[in-house]
Amino acid sequence: MNWLPQVSPLTVVLIPFIGAALIGLAARSWKTQQLISWTTSALFLLAVLGQLGAVLAGETPRQLVWEILPGLPIAFSIEPLGMIFALLASSLWIVATPYAIGYMVNGGYTSLARFFACYAIALGAAAGIAFADNLLTMFIFYEILSVSTYPLVAHTGTAKARQGARTYLGILLLTSICFWLPAMIWTFIATGTLEFAQGGILAGHLGPTQAGLLLLLFMFGTGKAALMPFHRWLPSAMVAPTPVSALLHAVAVVKAGVFVALKLALYVFGLDFLAEIPLTDFVLYVATFTMIAASLIAIHQDNLKARLAYSTVSQLAYIVVGALLATQVAAIGGGMHMVMHGYGKITLFFCAGAIYLASHKTLVSELDGIGRRMPFTMAAFLLGALCVIGIPPMGGLWSKWHLVTGAFEAGHAVVLAAFLLSTLLNIAYLLPPVLRAFLKPLPEGEPATLKEAPLMCVVPLTLTAAGSMVLFFAAGLPHRLMQLVFA
Amino acid sequence: MRENGILRIVARFLIPLIMLFGLYIQFHGEYSPGGGFQAGVVVAAGWILFALIYGLEAALKVIPERVMYVLAAFGVLLYAITGLMGVILGGRYLDFYPLLPGEHAAQQFGIITVEFGVGVTVATVVMLIFTYFARRKSEWEALSEEEPE
């Protein structure tokens, strides 16, 4: 990737915002808006890739934008973990763009300019979170992400959509302002800095008990990581159009949450210090509980998107567990799982959307035999499901492998058992749709018009399905980057 | 009260006396109790007495409302500009020494001028306020006649 120009971190973050502004200005011309969406996502991907070479070489490009108050700068730095998140978001955005265009146009939605502008802002905010050099910068972009996705969730404007969106925003803002913000202030007062540093900044400044409280505040404050009991927003947000659920609630928003959790564990607490905190285990068990409980709920969901949403809740808990096990291997597993689950889950959402677009079916129980009419979609669904479950030859294997090894190393037998149980549950709720679709006959009276969704939708989901398979072979890149975190 | 002949006659003597007294405390303020404010009140009281006896319209013919309003602003401006003269002539604001060559003369000149400003403002503002209060009643009555219930 060395042939790509390396721009400053701020520029990377600004690209989507500029794109959003241009989309807003081009409100009249739908063609121009499409063009800008494409260009922006492409430029964004290139800009992110341009950073890869330097990061792989062990550098950390930094940029101080402005120091608001002494010790409180807006600053960016591109370190390996953020790079993983940025790569995930940028690569999936460019796939999601055609899907979103195809879906929104064919689904007959209106106010597309607002939709795509907010979409771009959300991606820019995700990049801002990925590249934030300190907690304050991260917090700002975290809130921008929450607020900018509200119009997306409430896009249809119906009472139900508004209600869902209100729950969504309410929980995210409440947790971040009531827990995260005080935790950040506490950190600043205790350490005098908010800057991320390898190995953490808290060690030596706080006692284990205080640090435990701080950990609680931070982890529950990161509402986007959907730890129980603050997971309700995720199913609520499923009222959104599917491209939103796909990109934002499989990638940008939820991954931002777990990314923050990982970042906090690695760069604020530090794994060594984390291991000394007694309350870490408590949070760990909360995450483990979330993992299992969400899976159990998912099994009972007949609505496909709701099932996927609870699956997401469960999978996010994997990553939080990975962060809290406080071993290197588990943390590496957590970082890799961000990518693997991202690709797998976006495929599943794309498929759910494609099914809805083609047949207006939303329930798992309605999917009988649909695989015969929509073979590509359902095949992709299978691959995505396998990736999330962690079965070869899908990328999900590697991340789960590391996570399980980490749990074993840390000696947490309960967590280990939970991983295994959860994998079984994954199979139990992800495979039935596929089995119904392919093995059961199509019910009587289905219109002959039922066929694959438009190409604009099918191609992206095929790509992401393929991507999750490629990741099985190309897992070296995320692994390498995660190792650099500890270099 | 307008019909009361005796009152009118008494007032005819009294009002000039009141005015004279007002002028006395205005310009004799440095030597005896009194000054701009008291003088203004007394002059206004004389005018109000006139208005009570001869009617507001007659009183407003002596000093129209608009004139009062302008004089009120004139009074404060006189004060402020006297103060400003101190700055223009090389001193501080409200510094009277630079106004005239003699020290005592300068101070007395300044004091008399600003007191006069106060007096004018006070007298006119009091008259103005009285005018509005007194006129309100007749305005209400006019309103009732226009639209009987």
Next chain:
Amino acid sequence: MIDIGLLTFMVVIAIAVVRTRDLFAAAMLFAIYSLLSAALFAVLDAGDVALTEAAVGAGISTILILAVLALARRYEHPTGGHNLVALLVVLITGAALIYATLDLPEFGSADNPAQVHVGPYYIEQSYPDMGVPNMVAAVLASYRSIDTMGEAFVIFAAGLAVYALLGVRPRSGRFRRRREPEEEDAS
């Protein structure tokens, strides 16, 4: 010593003002109160203040109140409730003031802080400084001239305010409906 008789009389009048529901009587009693306090000021050597209080309190204020009474009901409605709160506030204020007096310097003593600092300068220097025998006038118009300018502007502001409020001709007819006959409850 201040004239105790004057003060006692004032207390009686003040209580009467509060108790009466006849606003006309209240205005008249207030005028008397002002005159008495003017007398008190004179006793306290404050000639200028006495003159002013007599002209303002017994004169202008009373005339204005009477002018408004011509427009509104003469009798106050009996008030109900919330006197307890008022009483509490007043008692606390009074207690604080009494507390404050406990350490006040002796009344009228020539070596009070107020008589030995700043004040003597005016007494001794106002004639040499400006040749004005009335020290009050000297302090008012020269030493503390900016205060007096502020005072002039306060009056000016009041004039403008009344002009803005009442220079407009009334339009609403509501006042007519609720003006009950005045002979009721003349207690």
Next chain:
Amino acid sequence: MTVLGFFNYWVVIILMMIGLYCVIARGNMIKKIIGLNLFQTSVFILFISAGKVVGGSTPILREGVEVYSNPLPHVLILTAIVVGVAITAVGLALAVRIQEAYGTIEDDHLGDDGEDDGPFEEEQRG
């Protein structure tokens, strides 16, 4: 200080309390304004008594007078009286307008804030 000295101050304080009570407890707006005047006048007395020197006289320079009372409080109270009458005038003007707008000047009858009685008709000015 002698009890007698206290007594004078205390009577003045009682006057203040009566005035303040009249402002707070009375609902009638004219009564409130009268109360305000009572209150302020009593404060003026307190202030003026600060300047009194026993055996002194009015601070106007005369032959044969040695002791003068302090002129400074007098000046301050002159100003304060003017301020007081200005407040009275504005308060009364407001009372007149309230009488026109509401038909009463009993504050108690006017209820509180929140309820909406629609925008007041626009006034004709001039």
Next chain:
Amino acid sequence: MAIVDLMPFSVLAPLIASGVVALLPGRFWPWAITLLAAIVATVIAALTLPAALESTLSYPFGNWPPPIGIEYRVDAANAFVALLVAGMAALSLPWAKVSIDREVPERQGAFYALFLLALAGLLGITLTGDAFNVFVFLEISSLATYALIAHGRDRRALLASFRYLIMGTIGATFLLIGIALLYMMTGTLNMADLAVRLPEVQHTRTVDAALAFIVVGMGLKLAMLPLHLWLPNAYAYAPNFVTIFLAGTATKVALYVMVRFIFTVFGGEYSFTVLPLAIVLMALGVAGMFAGSWVAMFQDHLKRMLAYSSVAQVGYMVLGVSLFSAAGLTAAFLHMFNHALIKVALFMAVGTIMYRIGSIKLQDIRGLGRQMPWTLTAFALAGLSIIGVPTTAGFISKWYLILAAAEAGHWWLVGLIVITSMMAVYYIWRVIEAAWMQERPAGSPAVREAPLALLAPTWLMVALNFYFGIDTRLTVGASTAAAEALLGVGGLMP
């Protein structure tokens, strides 16, 4: 001309201009001269601030040396507040033109003259070094303010004005009682001189009571919690421009006077030991924060909502003072400045809505976001600032307040501040949701976007909110200097 000779003219310019403006006919010239006077005052205040940061400036009126005469005595604290007051006037006047032409169509000369008097009064209170002069200029500004509020077109404006008049006068009289007691104990009215002479008579019951009366008196003008009753209606029914100006200035100046007396005249050490000021102010501040925010959450009248929010914000400032530390005072001054920026922007946006649709009830602005996008966006952005989102001015002051609370070891305050911020989120969010997420009620007429004359000043204020949220050198620097000037009593000695 040295800056010290120019300094008093930031008060005198509007004062003198008021006499002129009162005589001007028509609709243009009164406004233009008023704006000119406000700009002059602002420029002079802006020039004064750097000089005052270096050394205390003193301007004796009539060339009589204090304490014989009256002086204007300016250090970092009052130079900062003066710049704030004059600046807010100059910034809000461009907004006023169109709005006042509608709300006060006739006799604008008197209206603008009253405005100038209110402005000059506030500036006079701020700059003066004489305790009684504070009272006089307080009354100038109060009288003018009562009249300005009564200009509101809703009849409740009259009632609000009258109630404010009663409470304001009681407050001013309390101040006067305090000054009288101080004078009886020291024989002087000059604040710096008082500061020198008070230690001799400290810990007398009279001085204690004087402090109490002054704090309560200014608390009334400041709308500190139990004394806030006048504020919501006064803000709600005054003409929009008047609300904007008052929200930006009046309570701040009252707080400044209170702080000046507490720290400079009495000395912070004394004030906080003799009266339980720390605990009382903290309790009232916290109660104000909560009660104000709480009531604001249920208001459907946007101006009342913002007015209650102001009560809450005053609580923040009082809380900062109650911490009795350099950090706390810095936070209080910062919040004075930043809250002025925020509230002026918010009230401008609300006033702009009112200008167009004639109502600011929550149910009447449903769906307005599409028809007046610029106005509502300005409201939303200014709303971010009152919530305290980073990169806005509101964040900076809350951050400092939190640091000050933590420094004093009051951890629980951090939690409370965060909770009240959440309440701010709620009341701002209600508006945003109504404006964008709901449909325009059926049958309501189409609305055009507001005229540029209203939008441009509003957006300027919004931009300033973000500017001062990012570039904090001026605000933090001046606030720190102000706090130091107040705490270091030595700096004020002649």
